[in-house]
Amino acid sequence: MSMEFESVIGLEVHVQLATETKIFCGSSTRFGGDPNEFIDPVTLGLPGALPVLNRRVVEFAIMLGKATKCEIRRFNRFARKHYFYPDLPKGYQISQFEEPICERGSLEVHFENAVRTVGIRRIHMEEDAGKNMHDTRTETSLIDLNRAGVPLLEIVSEPDLRTPAEASAYLRTLRQMVRFLGVSDGNMEEGSLRCDANISLRPVGELKFGTRTEIKNLNSFRFVERALEYEIARQTSLLRAGQKVVQETLLYDSAADVTRSMRGKEESSDYRYFPDPDLPPLIIEEGWVNQIVGSMPRLPDQWRKELTENYGLSNYDASVLLAESENVAFFQAVFDICQNAKAACNWVTSELFGYLHKNSLTLAHSPIKPADLGALIKLIDDEVLSGKMAKSVFEEMFATSQSPQEIIEKKGLKQIANPDEIQQLVTDTISKFSSQFDAYAQGNDRLHGFFVGEVMKLSRGAANPKLVNNAILDAVKKRRSS
Amino acid sequence: MISDNDVAKIASLARLTLTPEESSRYAAELSRILEYVQQLDSYSVEGVEPLSHVHGASNVFREDTPTPSLPFEGEVSTNAPDKSGRFFRVPLIIE
CATH class of the missing domain: 1.10.10.410 (Arc Repressor Mutant, subunit A)
Known part of the structure; x- marks a missing residue:
């Protein structure tokens, strides 16, 4: 009889914050500059350079904390996490250790027509490291410190996830959340959202956790699922053969679709944390938190309620609009003009998305502005245009970026209603x-x-x-x- | 007492290579430093919160406004041990 196992998964997600400047100094956080374009004494860790906290980072942390129902810590300190690597010139990363700014929250994940509540253990602020490029031929590594000091939030989930698909759904929901809040662009290709996964197996019905491994470098939703599936298969066969899973850090190799051991990571992980004396304590009063909560944009779940209950859209339509924060903002702008939610949703999600897709364009580069699409829908509702005429006007709008009124004038397209x-x-x-x-x-x-x-x-x-x-x-x- | 093993571990964390002579010298010196600090053990700190900052300041912020960065060419690159184009160059850091 072969034993059935259940997987226990928790994710550690790093998001780069959408601030203009770094966490402790005024250099730009822009992606894609020349190598070492955004460096300064603090980034370079020059002697005597002192870090000063970017207020916006704290505000973003509080926003995400409140959006995930976390408790916000009143008395905060930063800690130094020591390790030697050339992408970290100071010899330590400024992070938070035992006192994260946010704790004990949760995130509701819509998964397979049900809602799963996934615990958020902690969210803390820290600085990113620079980038290394290794050249084995010349036996050198090249260092670009533009990314060093870019603000990050690390979001650690509870081990509440049970399948790779569920883990990926959680990650999508978290990405959606940070994008709706505007705290991060969540761009996985550019590394603004990075994911590590902890996974262990246990016999079905067992409460105690098995030995876990940590998989690093999961930089797409697909890789999260594939790496976890590979690791579940690997751990299952070890356990079935009566062998033990070794607690270790693994790197996912997406080309070979396998996880590989990162030997040596364990013995060196003695980070000798201590409070950073260069940064005075951060005290977060309730008034500040309330002020931030008051200025927070509408969250995906609030949008869903609004779209289904007040605008009368189906849950499916709401999901399509909520897939990206741009979608729902575009929809809202169309609706503001035409006041017809169903038509606005249909024109945006069927016609416009179809045309954009055919032309490999994103909504941000739509040749049709939301106000013009709203005007077009209004012309249909006012019976100036028939549905058929509206489609040809729409085509023309897409091709020329003209307003529907201009196209109607130009083509003499008015509907006969006299x-x-x-x-x-x-x-x-x-x-x-x-x-x-x-x-x-x-x-x-x-x-x-x-x-x-x-x-x-x-x-x-x-x-x-x-x-x-x-x-x-x-x-x-x-x-x-x- | 700091043992030779402790010194070896600290050295490895600090990426330092020590000769056996240096190792035993540092073990002795570090032990003396710790003994000196150990005098504090004679005071009772029952109920005293650990102190991390001696000044009373809190909530020191900068606004999220960019300030000029340093040019790589010039003082920055000439003070680095090695460079290649606009990159700092260091010995290979992976096996």
């Missing part, structure tokens, strides 16, 4: 197809659609279909009663 003009079109059509109309009047109601189609054709699609429909019904009624 009752006299509609009546004339109907009369002309009836005289053209008089025998068919006789048959319709004598009871062949199936011919109704034929007449609507012919009137629309005569108007080249410009007639208001609802008015055409009514005018034909009136004409038949008149004939039958005469």
Whole structure:
């Protein structure tokens, strides 16, 4: 009988904060500058240089803490974490150790049509290190310190995750949260969001945790899932064979899709933490926290409630809009003009997303501005444009970035809604197809659609279909009663 | 007492290579320093919070406004042991 195992997973996520400047000095945090463009005495760890805390970092930490229902620590100190590596010129990283700014929170993760509450153990502030490039040929490493001192929040979950898919859903939810709050761009490709995973197995029903391994370098959602799946398979076969899992740090090699041991990491991990005397204590009063909470943007869950309850959108539509904070902001701007939530959602998520996708564009580079899309929807609702005409106006808007009004003027595309003009079109059509109309009047109601189609054709699609429909019904009624 | 093993561990954490003579000299010197500090053990610190900062300051912030960085060429790169283009260059740090 082979034993069944359950996996126990916890994630440690680092997010780079969307501040203008570094955590302890005024150099820029911009990504993609020249190597060593954003360096200064503090970044270089020059003797006598003193760190001064960036207020915005604390505000961002409090925002994420409150958004994840954490307790905010009143009395905070920074700690020095010592290790030697050339990407860290001071010889220590300034971090928080036993006194993280946020603790004991939770994040609600929508996963497989259910909501899972994942515990947040802690969130702390720290500085990033620089970047190394290794050249084994010349036996040298090249160091770029632009990233050194960029502010990070490390978010440590409780070991509440049970499957790789659940871990990836948690990570997506966390990314969504930091992006909605505006505390980080959450860009995994550029390294603004990085993930390490702790994983152990235990027999199903067992409460005690097994021996865990830590997998580093999981820089995409897919890699998180694949690395965890690989590691579950590896640990399962070890345990089935009666062997032990060794507690160690592993590196995920995405090319080979395997995890490899990072030997030597364990014995050197003696960081000799102590409070950093260069940074005075940080005292967070409740008034400050309340002020920050008052200025916080709407969170994904609040948006979901708003979209489904007040705007009447389906849960599915809400999820599509909430996938990125830009989507929902764009939707809101469209809605502000047209006041029609369902139409705004459909035009944004079906038409616009479809066209953007076909043209490999992102919403940020949409040739159609939200106000113009709102105006287009309003023209449909005001029956100035038929649905069909609106689609061709939309195409033109996408191609030229012009407003719908400009395109309508230019093309003379206005819908015919004048009752006299509609009546004339109907009369002309009836005289053209008089025998068919006789048959319709004598009871062949199936011919109704034929007449609507012919009137629309005569108007080249410009007639208001609802008015055409009514005018034909009136004409038949008149004939039958005469 | 600081043992030779303690010295070896500290040296390895500090990436220092010590000769056996240096090792035993540092073991003796570090032990003497610790003995000196051990005098503090004669005071009772019951109920006294550990002190991390001697001045009374708290909440010292900078606003999130960029200030000029140092140019790499010039004092920065000439004070570095080695460089390559706009990078600092160091001996290979992976096996």
